[in-house]
Amino acid sequence: MFSFTLQQTCGKARAGLIKTDHGDILTPVFMPVGTLGTVKAMSPHELEEIQAQIILGNTYHLYMRPGHELILKAGGLHKFISWNRPMLTDSGGFQVMSLAALRKITKEGVKFRSHIDGSLHHFTPESVMEVQEALGADIIMSFDECPPFAASKDYVAKSLTTTLLWAERGKKAFTNTDHQALFGIVQGGVYEDLREKSARELMDMDFPGYSIGGLAVGEGKDDMFRITAFVNDILPKHKPRYLMGVGTPSDLLNNIANGVDMFDCVMPTRNARKGSIFTRYGKMIIKAARYKEDFRPIDPLCGCYTCTHFSRAYIRHLITMNEILGMRLTTIHSLWFYQELMQMVRKAILEDRFDAFLAEMLPVLDTIVE
Amino acid sequence: MFSFTLQQTCGKARAGLIKTDHGDILTPVFMPVGTLGTVKAMSPHELEEIQAQIILGNTYHLYMRPGHELILKAGGLHKFISWNRPMLTDSGGFQVMSLAALRKITKEGVKFRSHIDGSLHHFTPESVMEVQEALGADIIMSFDECPPFAASKDYVAKSLTTTLLWAERGKKAFTNTDHQALFGIVQGGVYEDLREKSARELMDMDFPGYSIGGLAVGEGKDDMFRITAFVNDILPKHKPRYLMGVGTPSDLLNNIANGVDMFDCVMPTRNARKGSIFTRYGKMIIKAARYKEDFRPIDPLCGCYTCTHFSRAYIRHLITMNEILGMRLTTIHSLWFYQELMQMVRKAILEDRFDAFLAEMLPVLDTIVE
Numbered sequence: 001m002f003s004f005t006l007q008q009t010c011g012k013a014r015a016g017l018i019k020t021d022h023g024d025i026l027t028p029v030f031m032p033v034g035t036l037g038t039v040k041a042m043s044p045h046e047l048e049e050i051q052a053q054i055i056l057g058n059t060y061h062l063y064m065r066p067g068h069e070l071i072l073k074a075g076g077l078h079k080f081i082s083w084n085r086p087m088l089t090d091s092g093g094f095q096v097m098s099l100a101a102l103r104k105i106t107k108e109g110v111k112f113r114s115h116i117d118g119s120l121h122h123f124t125p126e127s128v129m130e131v132q133e134a135l136g137a138d139i140i141m142s143f144d145e146c147p148p149f150a151a152s153k154d155y156v157a158k159s160l161t162t163t164l165l166w167a168e169r170g171k172k173a174f175t176n177t178d179h180q181a182l183f184g185i186v187q188g189g190v191y192e193d194l195r196e197k198s199a200r201e202l203m204d205m206d207f208p209g210y211s212i213g214g215l216a217v218g219e220g221k222d223d224m225f226r227i228t229a230f231v232n233d234i235l236p237k238h239k240p241r242y243l244m245g246v247g248t249p250s251d252l253l254n255n256i257a258n259g260v261d262m263f264d265c266v267m268p269t270r271n272a273r274k275g276s277i278f279t280r281y282g283k284m285i286i287k288a289a290r291y292k293e294d295f296r297p298i299d300p301l302c303g304c305y306t307c308t309h310f311s312r313a314y315i316r317h318l319i320t321m322n323e324i325l326g327m328r329l330t331t332i333h334s335l336w337f338y339q340e341l342m343q344m345v346r347k348a349i350l351e352d353r354f355d356a357f358l359a360e361m362l363p364v365l366d367t368i369v370e
Numbered sequence: 371m372f373s374f375t376l377q378q379t380c381g382k383a384r385a386g387l388i389k390t391d392h393g394d395i396l397t398p399v400f401m402p403v404g405t406l407g408t409v410k411a412m413s414p415h416e417l418e419e420i421q422a423q424i425i426l427g428n429t430y431h432l433y434m435r436p437g438h439e440l441i442l443k444a445g446g447l448h449k450f451i452s453w454n455r456p457m458l459t460d461s462g463g464f465q466v467m468s469l470a471a472l473r474k475i476t477k478e479g480v481k482f483r484s485h486i487d488g489s490l491h492h493f494t495p496e497s498v499m500e501v502q503e504a505l506g507a508d509i510i511m512s513f514d515e516c517p518p519f520a521a522s523k524d525y526v527a528k529s530l531t532t533t534l535l536w537a538e539r540g541k542k543a544f545t546n547t548d549h550q551a552l553f554g555i556v557q558g559g560v561y562e563d564l565r566e567k568s569a570r571e572l573m574d575m576d577f578p579g580y581s582i583g584g585l586a587v588g589e590g591k592d593d594m595f596r597i598t599a600f601v602n603d604i605l606p607k608h609k610p611r612y613l614m615g616v617g618t619p620s621d622l623l624n625n626i627a628n629g630v631d632m633f634d635c636v637m638p639t640r641n642a643r644k645g646s647i648f649t650r651y652g653k654m655i656i657k658a659a660r661y662k663e664d665f666r667p668i669d670p671l672c673g674c675y676t677c678t679h680f681s682r683a684y685i686r687h688l689i690t691m692n693e694i695l696g697m698r699l700t701t702i703h704s705l706w707f708y709q710e711l712m713q714m715v716r717k718a719i720l721e722d723r724f725d726a727f728l729a730e731m732l733p734v735l736d737t738i739v740e
Contacts, residue, residue, distance in 0.1 A: 036687075036688075036691050036693060037687065037688075038694075038696075040693065040694060041694045041695070042695070043695060043698065044679070045675070065687065065691060066662075066683070066687040070662070070663060070683065074665055074681065074683060074684070075665075080683075080684055081684065082680055082684075292436075292440070293443060295443075295444055295445075305413075305415070309414070309452040311444065313436070313444060313450075314407070314444070314451065317407065317435070317436040318406075318407075318408060320435070321435060323406060323410065324408075324410060324411045324694055324697065324698070325408040325411070326408075327694065328413065328698075329413075
């Protein structure tokens with residue numbers, strides 16, 4: 001059974017506790033992304049070591065390969081990938097928009113061609129519930145249309161009307177309410193009136209949690225922060241808020257300051273595999289020549305496997321040689337840092353000093369480590 | 371300090387104990403290959419978990435990148451790659467032959483161009499000792515020429531004369547005798563008279579161990595087994611014998627039957643990354659359609675991380691998707707199996723039932739699992 005307890009606030013920043021069938025989640029929380037049933041380069045054991053509380057799977061990708069029916073036969077996604085802690089799946093709406101070809105959006109749903117083999121598929125609010133029930137994640141999402149940033153306000157308004165209908169239909173079709181929590185996704189682009197309409201109508205449907213979608217799609221950071229602040233002022237205090245697809249460490253802090261509880265993003269893992277590592281001192285570009293004979297760990301204060309065993313020089317060598325271990329070690333550090341940052345944030349909120357923490361951390365996080 | 375104790379024989383098969391500064395090695399032993407300072411896809415922690423006793427580094431590759439001087443500054447290869455158990459480096463002779471361009475072999479050494487950037491290099495018996503002393507492996511190799519299988523007997527004979535001179539010069543140049551053991555490499559192609567000359571002259575130089583080089587270069591298995599049997603009948607009983615670059619599980623068993631103690635090969639790791647997995651039942655081609663909905667582990671009797679946590683169906687999905695975790699899980703299983711096979715062999719030798727073990731295992735190992 002799903003529940004959320006708001007434990008403490010500090011300004012708009014919140015510390016909370018989510019309970020699920022697969023365990024508890026302390027918020028604010030960052031969820032590593034396991035697109036195809038694996039957080040790239042990581043084993044489930046290592047995800048436990050970096051203290052991941054919950055990971056994400058992508059409904060669109062898993063529906064395509066290996067298919068939700070196969071995963072259902074395997075006993076669900078948790079069992080298939082050997083991950084016993086909480087899991088969340090997205091709606092597929094974002095991927096249908098960003099990956100699939102020849103989309104045709106109607107009130108009924110979206111017809112599209114697979115980005116892999118061109119085969120024809122039809123996602124409806126009901127079919128997406130069926131897929132996510134087969135996958136069996138603890139937290140699942142309503143099917144939504146995620147309009148591109150370039151869309152006109154008129155388009156976004158029409159799209160929103162459809163998405164709200166879909167939310168209602170999905171909620172009706174969803175049956176596994178004892179074991180999975182269905183979140184509604186607030187859309188409406190950068191337009192406050194549309195965001196308000198979206199939030200209020202979803203609140204009328206009474207979801208156990210709310211996602212903020214359609215951001216991190218090309219709008220500036222100011223727009224992102226403005227919209228999350230605006231939406232969170234409307235959303236109910238005693239339900240969790242999940243900002244989808246965000247972001248850098250400073251994005252997380254700024255959005256936590258605006259009342260967000262949950263995040264996911266491929267950035268720490270994707271960047272790590274290319275040798276761009278997040279640290280408490282800023283971003284470290286490990287291929288830089290200055291690390292060639294640097295025998296210190298990435299972060300001497302860090303307790304992760306990478307920093308307690310290996311030097312910058314060795315990791316630089318591995319990443320330069322495109323060795324799998326290099327990608328593993330950088331991923332381990334960046335994810336550990338994201339988890340540690342969330343733990344530090346939570347502590348600061350609980351100790352009523354989040355603003356001071358923010359003022360200390362924010363100026364450093366977006367710099368490049370020299 | 372290096373030592374070898376022959377503990378038991380069973381026919382020509384041998385069980386022994388090698389002692390080094392970084393720990394003991396029970397033989398027969400298979401050494402996973404860490405070409406560029408990493409056993410591909412594996413962490414040092416995982417190498418300990420699969421019970422690797424010793425791993426190999428390639429002198430040619432490490433000399434090229436990141437360079438032996440950098441590794442010396444890091445405190446040696448053990449420290450650079452965070453591996454505290456024994457290590458062995460090869461001579462670079464095989465890679466100079468198989469990778470480098472525009473080789474010019476003289477009595478002095480080999481001039482060649484790098485396979486990476488075309489830069490000019492000069493390996494001599496003395497320079498290769500300097501490189502291997504900088505790397506600091508527990509067991510190191512004399513510089514040798516490794517003639518191709520297609521070479522004429524006349525060429526092999528001349529090459530052997532040079533290699534024997536180089537062995538003597540290398541031994542003279544090698545100074546770190548308290549902490550590293552230098553093996554001589556028996557060459558001579560598929561020609562017994564040349565192999566005998568090589569073995570006897572190297573024995574006169576009194577190396578602490580002997581390698582058998584120049585096999586697994588295209589000759590048939592019968593030639594390989596004939597030559598290892600022939601050479602091992604000449605080599606001293608109380609020194610270890612290392613067959614370089616071999617091989618499949620059945621190759622290991624057949625050569626152990628001929629008196630070999632040590633092996634290395636990229637095959638278990640390279641094949642694993644492509645989805646071809648070694649098991650006690652034969653080779654498993656995990657991409658095969660029959661594994662799509664096979665929710666059993668690769669080997670239900672196996673105790674490795676892969677087999678205790680993941681199904682064939684999941685590993686098939688990961689390998690098909692080219693996910694790093696797929697390559698990691700197949701590598702872990704194949705290396706675990708190689709280590710377990712060597713432990714089983716050793717037990718069979720100690721219990722004087724190696725022939726029965728061989729008769730039981732050999733018919734299965736080269737089959738494809740259905």
